[in-house]
Amino acid sequence: MESVGELGESGVLGRVLARMGEARAAVVGPGDDCAVLRVRGDAVVTTDTMIEGPDFRLAWHDGFELGWKLAATNLSDVAAMGAVPTALTLALAVPHDTPVALLERVAEGLDAACRVLAPGCGVIGGDLGRAPVVTAAVTAIGELEGRAPVLRSGARPGDVVAYAGELGLAGLGLSLLFSEAADADGTAHDRTIAELWARHPEVLAAQLAPAPPIPLGPIAARAGACAMMDVSDSLSIDADRLARASGVRVRLETERLEGAFGAQQGVRVPVDAMLTGGEDHGLLAVFPADVELPVGFAAIGSVHEGDGVRLDAAALEPRGWDPYTVRPPGS
Amino acid sequence: MESVGELGESGVLGRVLARMGEARAAVVGPGDDCAVLRVRGDAVVTTDTMIEGPDFRLAWHDGFELGWKLAATNLSDVAAMGAVPTALTLALAVPHDTPVALLERVAEGLDAACRVLAPGCGVIGGDLGRAPVVTAAVTAIGELEGRAPVLRSGARPGDVVAYAGELGLAGLGLSLLFSEAADADGTAHDRTIAELWARHPEVLAAQLAPAPPIPLGPIAARAGACAMMDVSDSLSIDADRLARASGVRVRLETERLEGAFGAQQGVRVPVDAMLTGGEDHGLLAVFPADVELPVGFAAIGSVHEGDGVRLDAAALEPRGWDPYTVRPPGS
Missing domain, CATH: 3.90.650.10 (PurM-like C-terminal domain)
Structure with a gap:
């Protein structure tokens, strides 16, 4: 099975990004120094890392489920502010001998979760590096459509x-x-x-x-x-x-x-x-x-x-x- | 020296975030499900991971320099779009026995780089996990102030x-x-x-x-x-x-x-x-x-x-x- 080390960074990133749909709010997608994102109202931002061992076990998680869960856990943080998720970035770092197919499955899971749970949201940027175990960091961005964010601190007696x-x-x-x-x-x-x-x-x-x-x-x-x-x-x-x-x-x-x-x-x-x-x-x-x-x-x-x-x-x-x-x- | 494992996730994150100044554009800072960020015009977004071994060596980099370089490399991607950097998120994953002092130094370096290179920009959110080696993922966000982004593709003969x-x-x-x-x-x-x-x-x-x-x-x-x-x-x-x-x-x-x-x-x-x-x-x-x-x-x-x-x-x-x-x- 083809490994990340054999295919090289830009080849892998190309294969991974090709498996993910565009974010509707993307003005400029992956490939330049930054992606560009249209935002209505204030933006909400959250970041989360999942690491093989403490956070997931490849014996239990297929790559697809891993990608899905990465997206779902970040999307729910955006939703919890009352915001609409618009974009994710994905930073992956994996061992040299990781099969490219695993990362493609991660991308497919991430894409599927966006399509099903937050239609219009998609991956706007990625980064690929080397690490001793599979390491994935997702940042999710959402828009408040002009509303104030819903915080944890707003509960009052009688609610x-x-x-x-x-x-x-x-x-x-x-x-x-x-x-x-x-x-x-x-x-x-x-x-x-x-x-x-x-x-x-x-x-x-x-x-x-x-x-x-x-x-x-x-x-x-x-x-x-x-x-x-x-x-x-x-x-x-x-x-x-x-x-x-x-x-x-x-x-x-x-x-x-x-x-x-x-x-x-x-x-x-x-x-x-x-x-x-x-x-x-x-x-x-x-x-x-x-x-x-x-x-x-x-x-x-x-x-x-x-x-x-x-x-x-x-x-x-x-x-x-x-x-x-x-x-x-x-x- | 106190380790990450001894202090625990929320304790470490509190100590790390305390070392970093606020982002001027932050409407809501760290501590809720998401941070909230004011954005003028379209937002630009970039993400980058640095991993001990392939990307840096702790023998050469003090934590301060590591944090500084993490900020600088992401800020330059934002600047290269013609945008003003407004916020960073920092996802850190480190071994259990990592000294808390190292992460505090990373935070100080990141903060110093923001203050010196991009005044007003700051860290709006963080995440801490466990990994076999020091792993840091930064996402940087900037605003275009109503301008179009400057892409790589706009050069014309005569320029x-x-x-x-x-x-x-x-x-x-x-x-x-x-x-x-x-x-x-x-x-x-x-x-x-x-x-x-x-x-x-x-x-x-x-x-x-x-x-x-x-x-x-x-x-x-x-x-x-x-x-x-x-x-x-x-x-x-x-x-x-x-x-x-x-x-x-x-x-x-x-x-x-x-x-x-x-x-x-x-x-x-x-x-x-x-x-x-x-x-x-x-x-x-x-x-x-x-x-x-x-x-x-x-x-x-x-x-x-x-x-x-x-x-x-x-x-x-x-x-x-x-x-x-x-x-x-x-x-």
């Missing part, structure tokens, strides 16, 4: 707490992978991956190629959301961050969580998994009580004076999956 | 070719380092670095912490530059790229190169070093013949019908430093 997207499924997927596709020391292997995809496609897709509801970010902003963030670490951790940023208490309700998210994609999801599972990248949004929630959002709680996060009447300890230390229940 | 910045000094610095601060197999060491800084500060600074003339990018655009790029690989390679993109022939003149760049910072620079040394990140710009060159640019040649690059009447083979294969003359 409604809502969530849109999958909740806890990605964490169940990670738990399943550690339980069924890792050796006793936690090292990922691919011996059972095909079988797991056949038996549990929902939770594996949620973990390996999450599909957050990107268009609901600007829709929530237009509807009047006063605080918003994407849930990357876990609902309990990120609700705590929102509560701190806003100087309020967030109260989540078991009954509402069970009612809205107890069954997702035909999978039974326990409330504990909703509270502690990370990486779903759905939108945690806060709306004034008189706002009708946009379709796609479910009310899961309310905002009060005080601090921290409660589940019903009880204090809730922020807790999430840590892929380095957590072993799934029963293992 | 004047000009250059601003240092030319060949950075390559001489790399040559010196390979000759005096590397073992026979090319492995960098730091045994002679202090002495080299004392003896040859100009070429070491040019290589390790280059200071390209960033404000001259927008100045050239306002003056009417019709093509521009930064010289990163070498003048002969990048002039060839500009000639190809524009569908013209570029003719450089020995006498003009010697007159303008034969002595820089008190260092005698041979024409061959100007043509083949890379990493100066100065601006290669093309102006219509009737435009008065902005102060800081020197005419070094002219544009003609045809293709490729000539030095006076002779064809010039594009050639540059390759840090993997090149050994300095005489070694």
Whole structure:
């Protein structure tokens, strides 16, 4: 199989960029010193790096899923500001003997995620370097269309707490992978991956190629959301961050969580998994009580004076999956 | 010395961001899902990764110089579009036992380069991850202030070719380092670095912490530059790229190169070093013949019908430093 080292930087970059559609807002695409991007209103910018080992395992992730997840996790940060994603840049650094085909699959996954989750958004620039392990850095840019950004700090007592997207499924997927596709020391292997995809496609897709509801970010902003963030670490951790940023208490309700998210994609999801599972990248949004929630959002709680996060009447300890230390229940 | 692993991600990111000034165009700085940036006119975007080993050696680069060079190389790409740099994002991934002090030095160097080279520009967002070697990805954003971008493709027969910045000094610095601060197999060491800084500060600074003339990018655009790029690989390679993109022939003149760049910072620079040394990140710009060159640019040649690059009447083979294969003359 042709390697990156054999093809050379510009050859690889050409093959990778050819697999990705244009960004609608691109005035000048890849190939000059910079890309040029049309922006309406203020721009939002976020950056995220995924590194083989700590952040993903090639035994579990195909290149396509890796590219998809890279795009999805950055797009959800843009959506969480109430902005419309317009462009991504992709910096890849890989070992010399990496098959070019792997990078082409990354590009295809990234492109597919843009097309499906954020139509019109595309890759406007890239960079390719050498590294001991596969290293991918994505920067995502979005436009606010003249609106103010929706920050984490805008929640006020009396507001409604809502969530849109999958909740806890990605964490169940990670738990399943550690339980069924890792050796006793936690090292990922691919011996059972095909079988797991056949038996549990929902939770594996949620973990390996999450599909957050990107268009609901600007829709929530237009509807009047006063605080918003994407849930990357876990609902309990990120609700705590929102509560701190806003100087309020967030109260989540078991009954509402069970009612809205107890069954997702035909999978039974326990409330504990909703509270502690990370990486779903759905939108945690806060709306004034008189706002009708946009379709796609479910009310899961309310905002009060005080601090921290409660589940019903009880204090809730922020807790999430840590892929380095957590072993799934029963293992 | 406190390590990244001991302090943890948010602690490290807090310490790193605290060392960097705010971007003037930042509406919302680091800490939310995205930063928010005010943009006048279209935005330009570029991304670049530097990885320990292929791209820099910690034996030669202090963290400060590494941060400086990361900023400078991205800022020059923004300037080369005729744009004003407004913001950087910094994604760092490092081994668990990396001293926090190294990352603080990287932040200080990045901040210093912004303050000196592009006042008002600053870091608006960061990400920290784990990697087997120090890996840094910077994305730079700039604004065109309502102007069209200056591309590589705008050179026309009759135009004047000009250059601003240092030319060949950075390559001489790399040559010196390979000759005096590397073992026979090319492995960098730091045994002679202090002495080299004392003896040859100009070429070491040019290589390790280059200071390209960033404000001259927008100045050239306002003056009417019709093509521009930064010289990163070498003048002969990048002039060839500009000639190809524009569908013209570029003719450089020995006498003009010697007159303008034969002595820089008190260092005698041979024409061959100007043509083949890379990493100066100065601006290669093309102006219509009737435009008065902005102060800081020197005419070094002219544009003609045809293709490729000539030095006076002779064809010039594009050639540059390759840090993997090149050994300095005489070694």
